[in-house]
Amino acid sequence: MASPPVSELTDRAREIFRLVVEGYIDNGQPLGSKAIAAGGKVNLSPASIRSVLSDLEALGLLAAPHTSAGRMPTEIGLRLFVDGMMQVAEPTLHERGVIERRLSEHGAIEQALEATSSVLSDISAAAGVVMVPRREPNLSQMNLVQLDERRALVVLVGQDGSIENRLLDIPAGTSIASLQQATNYITARLNGRTLEDAASAIRKEVSSGQSQLDTASRELVERGLAIWTKDASERPVLIVRGQANLLDEEALGDIERVRSLIDDLENKQSVSELLESAREAESARIFIGSENRLFGLSGSSVIASPYRDREGRVVGVLGVIGPTRLNYARVVPMVDFTARSLGKLIG
The missing domain is CATH 1.10.10.10 (Winged helix-like DNA-binding domain superfamily/Winged helix DNA-binding domain)
Structure with missing residues (x-):
């Protein structure tokens, strides 16, 4: 109707x-x-x-x-x-300052995403959700630096200046020469490519016997690539914070609805698909109750807004999920502002 x-x-x-x-x-x-x-x-x-x-x-x-x-x-x-009929209430200078400070006080982007989800939860008194950017930056080098007898630090450097580190278990007795040979080999084939493209080419070359690496260096190359591939596949596509906010006094009177909502939130792939539908929006999109299939049974609302990197490309979506009585006039502009603030931190 x-x-x-x-x-x-x-x-x-x-x-x-x-x-x-x-x-x-x-x-x-x-x-x-x-x-x-x-x-x-x-x-x-x-x-x-x-x-x-x-x-x-x-x-x-x-x-x-x-x-x-x-x-x-x-x-x-x-x-x-x-x-x-709704008249939105734009965030105050104080509110904007709090949001920007909480998002920027962490150096790593993963921590900024966690902080964003928590901020969204706090400002809405509902659940905050953030889709992790699925970006494949072009890379410049990978370094393997021995820390002790059994561990090395794997440093991945992007052409945009981004740096990420992972710890790698190495066989006892690994020589510095093998680490350096593995580093030089990977870096020579990595420059200007995404990790996925470079890893595919390196694995083909190694498996075909064309790499001219010794056994120790070849194992280090395979281990170094494996740790990053595993990290990407296990990285969450969605960060959810504030589910406890859904258990307020009013909600406890309709515990079945809340249980249904929390079950829906556990289905992170479906939540991500819902948020994806807001990817092309210019600002926040609002889904009320049964307007979205996922949260139709729990009678919940979703406010979602895309966030962009510094070049204006959409890299993810964030938002809040809660009861239909969300304070839309206050939360909608807050979500939009949070999206813009997070975008400033994305390289």
């Missing part, structure tokens, strides 16, 4: 509808005619307000959870409010 345009509602119907939606977002409870009349924002009797509430219910914008209860917005009503 499609919602009617806001322009088709009378002024008093719009005002009463707005009060019901904002009351629901504030406390998650239905709002009745007596409470609306007592609030003093509408100069109508409770009987007149009940009539308007009935009209709004007939339009599919409101619903009464119980016979004697007040009304609360339906998903269709929330969509009408978000698209046609």
